[in-house]
Amino acid sequence: AQKITQTQPGMFVQEKEAVTLDCTYDTSDPSYGLFWYKQPSSGEMIFLIYQGSYDQQNATEGRYSLNFQKARKSANLVISASQLGDSAMYFCAMRDLGDDYKLSFGAGTTVTVRA
Amino acid sequence: DAMVIQNPRYQVTQFGKPVTLSCSQTLNHNVMYWYQQKSSQAPKLLFHYYDKDFNNEADTPDNFQSRRPNTSFCFLDIRSPGLGDAAMYLCATSATPYEQYFGPGTRLTVT
Numbered sequence: 001a002q003k004i005t006q007t008q009p010g011m012f013v014q015e016k017e018a019v020t021l022d023c024t025y026d027t028s029d030p031s032y033g034l035f036w037y038k039q040p041s042s043g044e045m046i047f048l049i050y051q052g053s054y055d056q057q058n059a060t061e062g063r064y065s066l067n068f069q070k071a072r073k074s075a076n077l078v079i080s081a082s083q084l085g086d087s088a089m090y091f092c093a094m095r096d097l098g099d100d101y102k103l104s105f106g107a108g109t110t111v112t113v114r115a
Numbered sequence: 116d117a118m119v120i121q122n123p124r125y126q127v128t129q130f131g132k133p134v135t136l137s138c139s140q141t142l143n144h145n146v147m148y149w150y151q152q153k154s155s156q157a158p159k160l161l162f163h164y165y166d167k168d169f170n171n172e173a174d175t176p177d178n179f180q181s182r183r184p185n186t187s188f189c190f191l192d193i194r195s196p197g198l199g200d201a202a203m204y205l206c207a208t209s210a211t212p213y214e215q216y217f218g219p220g221t222r223l224t225v226t
Binding site for chain 1: 146148155156157160170203207211213215216217222
């Protein structure tokens with residue numbers, strides 16, 4: 001069963017505006033972690049941000065922030081002040097407890113930033 | 116400084132001709148993973164090593180094998196590549212639950 005759901009296959013955003021990428025997950029483990037990765041056309045998976053299930057505050061890294069709503073099992077990524085270089089595929093992933101840190105990935109969302 | 120290195124970045128092989136992809140890391144992480152990613156799809160885990168312990172995913176074809184001779188290196192062997200094995204192959208490493216670092220990937224073409 002798919003554990004991670006990204007319902008937006010593609011999004012367009014105007015340069016300098018903010019964009020929110022949706023991610024919902026399903027797990028019965030109390031301890032888990034949520035990751036967001038950026039994959040440009042070159043193919044490399046670039047780590048953006050991490051949120052642990054016990055973290056009290058939403059994670060932030062520069063222009064990236066994670067809107068973590070535990071009760072709703074959602075971990076949306078917010079990119080503020082979009083730049084042309086933000087155009088890429090974005091993947092949400094989850095790590096379960098005791099799984100040798102294996103990640104399950106969502107289907108991804110393609111973001112295109114317009115000038 | 117590159118932390119997870121994959122060679123080659125692009126590999127072309129012929130149908131049925133064995134091919135080996137390599138991954139090395141300078142992070143001294145104990146866990147190494149191999150993912151297959153087809154065009155416009157999510158990465159799919161093939162197998163991983165926790166130290167020397169090999170862990171195969173249930174749906175990974177027998178055509179895919181792996182070796183980890185030491186902490187730093189891990190190899191992906193495709194014994195008889197088919198056209199359906201053309202994909203990006205991503206290597207990743209981890210030492211804690213809070214991180215997983217990926218290499219740049221090897222894009223495999225099968226002719």
